[in-house]
Amino acid sequence: MNQPQTIAIVGAGPTGLSAAILLRQRGYSPIVIERRPDITGYPAAHVANTRTMEVFAEMGVADRIWDAGDTNAMSSLVVWLESMAGREYGILPIQGAATDERGPLSAYNSVNIPQTRLEKILFDRFVELGGEVRFGQEVIDVRASETVELSLRNMADDACSGLRCDWLLGCDGAGSIVRRATGIEMDGPRTIARFMTIYFEADLDRFRQDRRGLLYWIGGPEARGVFISFDEIGRTWAMLVPIGDLPIEVFDDTAAIRIVQKAIGDLSAPVSLQAVSSWNMSAQVAQRYRHGRVLLAGDACHRFPPTGGLGMNTGIQDSHNLVWKLCAVIEGQAGDALIDSYERERRPIAQRNTDQSVHNLMKMGMIDAALGIEALAPVKADAGDGPVATWPAEVLGIDGDTPEARSRRAAVQSAIDEQAEHFAQGAGIDLGFTYAEGAFIPDGSPEPSSAPCEYRPDAHPGARLPFNSPDGSFAQSTLGAVQPAGITVFTADSRWAAIVDGVAVESGIDLHLVRFGEGARNLGPQARDLLGIGTSGAVAVRPDGHVLWRCAEWTHQSASELRDAARLITGETSRQASREAERSLAN
Ligand SMILES: Cc1cc2nc3c(=O)[nH]c(=O)nc-3n(C[C@H](O)[C@H](O)[C@H](O)COP(=O)(O)OP(=O)(O)OC[C@H]3O[C@@H](n4cnc5c(N)ncnc54)[C@H](O)[C@@H]3O)c2cc1C
Structure with a gap:
């Protein structure tokens, strides 16, 4: 390793803690600063x-998260209804399973787990790896040169x-200082x-009966x-309530x-209130993810509607893309340009996820429109005192046997059916993203x-x-074989061993052969087909599995x-040029 370098992370949310763990696993000791007094x-x-x-x-936390989460929720339902006890407008199944006709697309499915519980597991993992979070410290200014x-x-004590x-990794959320x-x-x-x-606790199990759901959209008078x-x-x-311009204090x-x-x-239902907070629904992506030695990740550089459940996921995956690049640069295995590829790769994904979340949100409006809201x-x-809604009860107009009511009901049902894409988007959105530009070499094949x-x-x-x-496990899988640093080369042909060794020596980067x-x-049975190579082909993979x-x-x-691919990571040409420039300046 070159000179030891200090990495600070602002924010111990899911993005910051993920970056911290990935750095710790690579032998770094990031300083994590968090203004909350503890992880709760x-x-x-x-x-x-x-x-x-x-x-x-x-x-090293997937099993803990799976065990601590509601693993059935992502194959449960989304329900639209007047109230939990009231009439039901419609139901849609969630298709959260990552599978196709050839079998599982991953060792994992999505899981429903409260962010608080997830953060605690990440925090414990970081501590287990010897990390420490400096709680109760707020960053109030940053000067970068x-x-x-x-x-x-x-x-x-101020x-x-x-x-x-x-x-510095800015993982400090939507208001990022x-x-x-x-x-x-x-x-x-x-x-x-x-x-x-x-946020509240209440026993609502009796209202769920045979319609166990992840989300209940309530729209009634x-x-x-x-x-x-x-x-x-x-x-x-948690109940999300649109409040427009009203201050939360009302x-x-x-x-x-x-x-x-x-x-x-049910106005007599026992409800234990835990907390109330307000937030802005935005659809924004930062113009840049990097300012010299400062890098942004997570909500600090993108914030979008929760319709799609992508905000935290995008942030964690930002950290995953960034950390190996940063380590490779610090360790002298890569040129600085590798860090620039972070923005080139991740910013379009944030934009795509923003667009998809807004699209989902707008489509949800079809149901409101069909309900006349x-x-x-x-x-x-005064929603707590008088009727909650600003519209009169009769505007719903979907009751009864009149032709208008029947057509209204049909419109509501078809608007609900239109949401299928939102709740079945799993694999395409979660796994199907491809970087269009960045640290890889196109092979001319059509983009998926x-x-x-x-x-x-x-x-x-x-x-x-x-x-x-x-065996279906991650550990034995293609992805499980990818090494956390350098380049992993997959092939069925033993001739590649000598090539891989040669390129490793020439480039100074670690190359790992997986035959x-x-x-x-x-x-696995379809590995070569899925990699899209013949018996003598090879696939080189980065530490983030791309x-x-x-x-x-x-x-x-x-x-x-393969040498060119390694050079893309090492930035050899430019580094050599700068070394030569330094030498000529010194002479
Ligand atoms: C209702 C709702 C439902 C959602 N559902 C989903 C979902 O199902 N799936 C999903 O992927 N996303 C979802 N999201 C989005 C998700 O919550 C966010 O995208 C996620 O929390 C972002 O993580 P982060 O670590 O980037 O930022 P944050 O979670 O905001 O963490 C930032 C941390 O930085 C700290 N901090 C901030 N400023 C400072 C400072 N100056 N000094 C020190 N510390 C600081 C904060 O205290 C905080 O701990 C949802 C959002 C909402 C509102």
Whole structure:
């Protein structure tokens, strides 16, 4: 390793803790600064998707998260109804399983787990690896030049202090001071709508019966909002309520409980209020992810509607993309340009996920329209006392046997059916993203489909390596064989061993050979087909499981092509040039 370098992370949310664990696993000791007094809080995110679970497997926490989560929720239902006790408008199944006719697309499915529980597991893992979070410290300013200087405020006594680091990861969420201090602007609307989240506990199991759901969308004359289920037994909930321009303070505890009870449809239902908070629904992506030695990840550089459950997942996957690159640069195995590929790869994914989340949100408006309710219409300030909605009861007009009521009901049903893509998008959105530009070498093959519901495994350069496993486990799978540093080369042909060794020596980068097939490692029955190579071909994979380069069959150019792929990581040409420039300056 070159000179030891100090890496600081602002924010111990899911993005910051993931970066911290991945760095710790690579032997670094990041300084994690968090303004909360401890790891507790209230949940927002609840769905960890398939790709995130694979990242968690690398971090050594996938099984813990699976065990602590509601693993059935992602194959349960989304229900639209007047209130939990009231009439039901329609039901849609969630298709969370990552599988196609050839078998599982991953060792994992998505899981429903409250963000708080997930953060605690990540925090424990970081501590287990010897890491430490500096709680109760708020970053109040950042100055970045050759090194990065932070001004900190101790939340307990207001005492100020400073911290200098070589690299700073801004994982400090939507209001990111790191982003603002480095002058990085966001593109896109800051406020689409404002919401209040009411966290509560109540035994709602009796209302779920044969319609066990992840989400209950409530739209009636007496109630309006979404119930998110955070556990299997139907006790822990959040209700999201659109509040428009109203300040959160107008809703005291009594009003919040009343709003929940109206949505339950039982004004005497016992509700234990846990907390109330407000937030902006935005659709923004940062113009840049990097300012010199400062890098942004997670909500600090993208924030979008929760319709799609992608915010936290995108943030964790940002960290996964970034950490190996940063380590490779610090360790002198890669040129600085590798870090620039982080923004080139991840920013378009954030934009895609923003667009998809907004698209899902707008489509949800079709149901409101069919019910005769203005989309995202806020509740009234006195929602706890009077009727919750601003529209009269009769506007719903879907009861009775009149032709109008019948056609209204049909419109509601068809609007609900239209949401299928949103709740079945699993594999396409979660696994099917391919980097269009960045640290990989295109092989001229057509880019895989980017349709939200569609994912065909394809080792297209820039895409996630397809999963295949002899026993279904991650550890024995293609993805499980990828090494956390350097380049992993998959092939069935033993001739590659000498080439791989040669390129490793020439480039100074670690190359690991994974030979599979007869007489070698078993990576599953379809490994070669899924990799899209012939018997003599090879696929080179980056530490984040994305394909760097693919060669369908061995040719006499193969060695030099693999060398070029290694050079793309090492940035050899530019590093050599700068070394020569330094030498000539010194003379
Ligand atoms: C209702 C709702 C439901 C959602 N559901 C999902 C879902 O199912 N799946 C999904 O993927 N996403 C979901 N999201 C989005 C998800 O919650 C966020 O995208 C996620 O929390 C972002 O993680 P992060 O670590 O980037 O930022 P945050 O979680 O915001 O963490 C940032 C951390 O930085 C700390 N911090 C901030 N400023 C400072 C400072 N100046 N100094 C020190 N510390 C600081 C904060 O205290 C915080 O701990 C949902 C969001 C909402 C509102």
